[in-house]
Structure formats: C-alpha cells, structure tokens
Amino acid sequence: MTEMNSKPQGYWQHLVIDWSADKEAFKVNWGKVMMWVFLVSDTFIFSLFLIGYMNVRISATEAWPLTSEVFALVVGGEHIPLLLIAIMTFILITSSGTMAMAVNTAYQGNKNATFWLMIATAALGFGFVGMQAYEWSKLIVEEGIRPWGNPLGAAQFGSTFFMITGFHGLHVTGGVIYLTVVAIKVKLGHYDKKGFQIVEITGLYWHFVDLVWVFIFAFFYLW
Amino acid sequence: MTHIAIADQEPELHHPRTFIGKYIWSQDHKVIAIQYACTAIFVGLVALMLSVVMRLQLGFPDQFDFINPNMYLQFVTMHGMIMVIYLLTALLLGGFGNYLIPLMVGTRDMVFPYLNMLSFWFYFLSVLVLLASFFAPGGPTGAGWTLYPPQSILEGTPGSGWGIVLMLASLAIFIIAFTMGGLNYVSTILQARTRGMTLMRMPLTIWGIFTATILGLFAFPALLVSAIMMLFDSVLGTSFFMPAIVSLGEATDYEGGSPILFQHLFWFFGHPEVYIVALPAFGMVSDVLSVHARKNIFGYRMMVWAIVIIGGLSFVVWAHHMYVSGMNPYFGFFFATTTLIIAVPTAIKVYNWVLTLWQGNIHLTVPMLFAIGFIFTFTHGGLSGLFLGNVVIDLPLSDTFFVVAHFHMVMGVSPIMVLFAAIYHWFPLVTGKQLNTRLGMIHFWGTFLGTYAIYLPMHYIGFLGVPRRYYALGDTSFIPDSAHALNANITIAVIIVALFQLIFIINLFWTIKREPKSRINPWDAASLEWHTPDVPPRHGNWGKELPTVHRWAYDYSVPGVVDDFIPQHVPDSDVTYEPGYDRTATGREST
Ligand code: HEM
C-alpha cells in the first residue's frame, strides 16, 4: 500500500487505491456491505419476476383485464380507479420517511425517539400489508380471480399478480418483524457499545422494499 | 460518521465448550467447511453410482432388466443435478470457500458465523429433500437436469408429481443456503482482510471464489424465480410456462404460457453456473501450480482480470444453449459472438498456467499431477466448446453425445481434477497428515487416463449422431460396424474409473488412521493459510494477533534470496539475501 501512495494520483487512482486498500474495500461496516450485496441479489429476483410478468403478459392468448377497472374502489357509488393503491403507496412512502428519521435519531444517540420512529415505520408497514390483504380478498371474493384462472380474461393476470405482490408482501412482513426486533433491541440497549449502524442497515432494507413497490406499482397498475 | 475497523473492534470470539457446539451446530468456518465437504462428497458418490448404472444400460442394453426406461431418465436427471449443484457448487464454495477464505485473507472467521452455520444446515436440508424424492411415490423427476417444461410437469415424464415438486423445493432451499454462505464470503473478502492484505495480494484462489460467489448471488435468483413459477404451474395450475397442450390424449387446463421463458430464465442461471464451478477451480489450480513449480504465477494481474472479465461476460452468453429452441437468427449471432469472446480471457489463463510451469522447478507431487491433468482436460473441453459456440455447428450436434462429452470435459472432469488436486494439497493443513502418495499416484493415473478412455470415444459417437438422454437406441444401422463396440468399451472404462475412486476413499481413511503426522507446511507454500500458529488451525485461527502481510502469495525462488520461498507475512527486513547480491538491480522492491 505504501508504495502505491508514492505514485502520482488523480481521482481514478484514488478510487483504485480506496478499493484495493488492505482490510476494507469500502469504508463502512461489514454489515452494511452484506446488506447491499443481498439487496443487489434481491434486485435480480424482483427484476426477473417483473421480466417474467412482461413476457407472459405479451404471450398470453386472452385479453388482459382492464387494470383501471379491476383495481378501482367504489366510494359512494363511484368507481375511483387506483384509490386504494394510491393510499397504500402513500403509506409505504411515508414509512420510508419515518425510517430515515429513525436512522438520524439513532446516530444522535436518541434511543427513545429511534424506538418510536421504528415502531411507527413497522406499524405503517403493517398497515400496508393489511390493505394488501384487503385488496387480495376483494379480487378473490368479488372478482373471482384465482392464480389459475380469471373470469375477466387472461389467467396470467391472477398468476403474476398474486405471485409478485405476494412475494413483495412477504418482504414487507419480514421487514416489519425485522424492524420490531431491532427497535426493541435498541431500546434495551443492545447496541450501546457496538454503535447504531444496525438501524441504518435495517433502513436500507426498508427503503429497498419501498423502491421495489414503486416498480410493481408502475408495471401492474399503470400499464 | 466515524468508522471503526472490523478486526480491531471485534469482540472476543466465543469458544464453544460442548460437543454439539464444537462439531455439530458449529460456527467455526473450518468445521462448517468439513461438514459441507463430507455431505457433498457423499452425494457425489451417489451421483457417481447413478452414472455407472446409466452406463451399464448404454453399454449393454437388454442385459440388466432392473433398469427400465423411466429409471434411466430419472438417473440421468439426478446424476446431472447432483453433480453440478450439490457436489461441485457446494464443495467448491461451501467446502473450500469456507475453509480457505478466512485463513487466506487472515481473519479469525467469517464476518457472520451464525449465518454461515445456518447456510450449512439449509444445504443439508436441501440434500435430504432431494434424496427423499427417491422414496416418493413415482420416484424422482426424470425431466433432465434442465427441467424444461412442459414435459417436466406433464404426466408422461416420470416423477412429474412428487419428484419435480421435491426437486424444485430442494433447489429453492439450496439457493437460500447458498445466499447465506455467499453473503458471508463476499463480505469477508471485501471487508475483513488483515493488515497488508490488499486485493491485489490475495491468492488467486480467493479471487476465483470471490467472483464465483458474486456470480452465484446474481445468477441463482433466476433459478429461484423459475423454480417458484414452475412450482405454481405444477401445484396450483397456473400457466407461466405452460401453453395450451394435449397430454396423453387429453387436453389440459393450461393456456397461454411461454416454455421459452423458462429456458431463458434457466440458462440465465445455467451458464453463469458453469463459471461458478469453473472460477474457484481456476483459482485453486493456479495456486497449486505455482507452489509445486516453485515459481510465481505468470501474469498475476492478468489472471485476476481474466477471472473478473470471464465472470462479467458469463451473463451475456446464456442463449448459446438455446440455438435449437427457436430464436431470432440475429440473437443467435449475438450470442455466438459473446461466447467466442469469452474464449479470449480463458485462453489467456491457459497460456499463463503453461507459462507458470515453463522452466519451473516442477515437483510431480500428486496435487501437481492433478493440476497438470486439469490443464489437459480443460483445454480439450474448451476446444470442443469453441465449435459448439457456433450456431451452424451446434445445430446438428445439439443433444448428441458430443455435447455430453464436451461438457463433461470442461465442467465435469476439469473441476473434479482441481478438487482432487486441492484435497491432496490442503489435506495436510486440515488434518496435519499428508495423503498417502503411492495410493494418490495410482488414483491419479487411473482417473486421468480413464477419463480419456471414457470421453474421447464419446465425442466420436456423438459425431455419428447418437442422441443423449436415450434409454436405448433402437435401430443402430446409422453407426458404422467399427464403432459398435465403443459404448461397451466406455462402460468398462467407467467401471474401472469408479473403482479407482474407491482407492481415494480408502486413502482418506487410511491416512487419517495410519499415517504419521506430516511436517507443517509440507509443500513449502508461501500463502497465509499455512502459517497459522497451530496446524490444523484452531478456532480463531491466529494467536493473539492477526498476521500482517508484506507481499503477494507467490514469492517462490526469488532471485538473490537464500530461502526457496518467502511467506506472505515475512517483512522485507527479515529476508536473507545471498552475500553480494545487489537488490536494487532487479527492481523487485515494488511487488
Ligand atoms: C465418471 C464420471 C461420470 C460419468 C461416467 C458420467 C456419465 C454420464 C452419462 C452417461 C450421462 C447421460 C447421458 C445421456 O444419456 O444423456 C451424464 C449426464 C450428465 N452428467 Fe455426467 N458423468 C460423470 C460425471 C459428471 C460430473 C463430474 C458432472 C458435473 C458437472 C456431470 C454432469 C452431468 C450433466 C449435467 C449431465 C446431463 C444430465 C441431463 O441430461 O439432464 N457428470 N453423465
């Protein structure tokens, strides 16, 4: 390493030296690197699910149901397209905000605020899952949509919808549990010595799950 | 935000005291590695037995009535899947990755030992689920290791009920296991190296394992996604991959799915998988060659970049497995081009291995023999791959024994050669004993020559048009008379090769029971893993302090230096030079 420092250095050389330094390639704690790598891997899963969805949507032999009608909510006798989903998306994005605040307070050492902000995030996530369950039950009970069949048109509509939103919902549910556990451990003082990076790591996961939702939203509800 | 280095702030390792904590639910990377290795070798032997049964049928059709057509297909499938995933991937990454990473980069363990332990137990579970399918109603799936729908879940294929479901479930569990292990390997290599261990001082073994793990983390998702979709198709009746189709004379309920989508997903995983197996093997063979030729590896930087570039390119060649599936010809052109481009860094690696041997002080030890054997088998497999990469040549050869011979040379035998080299090479580190050389020599020559006896004729019968995955050929008049005995010859060679593997197993047990302790670091290797305070290394690997690294792992026969090699942790000030040697003249200072 020392001999490297004696060479003339530009920005790129600095970058190379940063990455090839001993001990650590990135100046962050290993947990964060591990979470990042996991998220990239998970990105591949979701991308492939979505590409698969696009593919079967194109190859489906029957018509795709009209999304603005399937996903509409009836309020006072009016069909309002995308209302439920707008609320769900709003809730999830709000939860990203509370999560960011939790990370901030954690690094300030304010354990109480962190605890409550994380619990609030988890509660919003829980609300999201609840509304998703409601939407599923509406599709299943009222519209008669099943993974294997669909009175409104292509069977693949139900298959992809339940599979992908289900997989995302599992991620949110897992995130709610993860947030709650970390929040409680913060409160109990488990991280007082180790530092509070764990809150940020949890946050990374949570923001990722939100971001994925934006894509699912765009591909399922707006296409 | 302030940042604290890992190794220094890491709390004391907890040393387990119970038997279960030490050897069963152990979090020590070395114990986990051995658990991985033993499980993988065990299923590997099962897969070997299956191939012997398959060969009996092919070599002597109508002689063995305990093999029926369904069983043949089931054995082909299980053999292929076990070999690729549950033996090679698990042994190279779960076994050698686990053992070598912390020792070679100089840490006390993986960064997240608990997850590492879970990784093994998930792998173990996936193996149990896989083997359970042998006892399930209808037996294991016979769909071929590629599991192509629609046939994999339609009734005509053996194991289309329980078999395929268990297979997919087992794969999903394996992927979870791999992810837990893989996250550890990557994070440990990136963030937990010891002082002085820069990325460009890491042994090539670590580079190979590192790149392969990244490939796995990005490629296994495709297998997971296709497994989930196929599970739904077969259990819930969805139509992701299933078009409207008539099965056994009856129309099914499927409609509008895309079987080609599965092939794309599968090979988006499947091709990188080839390199998940190959890259760790490339790395380990480089190190073995360098140690036993007492010469530094030729073109270290080139070797690193070749590994990384091969890894990157391996994601854009997948459709060369689908030339016969029906694709836009321009796609075929694109994928043929990328495929041939991969040959460039690969060829560089082969040249560098040969140049490492060039004028080296070659010790023909057992690991070295296997490593040199690898150069042969890999070159042969790679050359036939160049042919198959071209659309017009692949079309007639696809699904013949030529393909079987090709991929066995390149990704079957070659990694196995390296695995044997690695086992013979690192056995003294793991157990403190050196495997018996005489038995090792017998094992090597039997395996190496036997391999050629099996696979060279296989290329030829493939060229003649003998199809793969066939229980029996029926009319054989298209094969010239002179070639009729070949299939029987191959089978006899297989039986002999299988018996030679028994010698290896016996050698393992014999050595552990009977051989005396060997010298520490018997091959005089310079890399860090051989320089732990205790051999075999104890829990925590290093004594009070982590080692500091001062050089790369390849300082063998350094000009002017008295010792034959300089271990990585020896500072320049401790190196003894020959009297009167002018150090400044060589410009060696800046390695
Ligand atoms: C002595 C060792 C081996 C023998 C004799 C052997 C023999 C065979 C035979 C006879 C087939 C079936 C060909 C057909 O009917 O289509 C086959 C398929 C296969 N083998 Fe091996 N094999 C051996 C080792 C390996 C290894 C180490 C690997 C690891 C990559 C491997 C991977 C495969 C794969 C992927 C298939 C294709 C399965 C399929 O068609 O679905 N084999 N092998």
Ligand SMILES: [Cu+2]
């Ligand atoms: Cu390929």
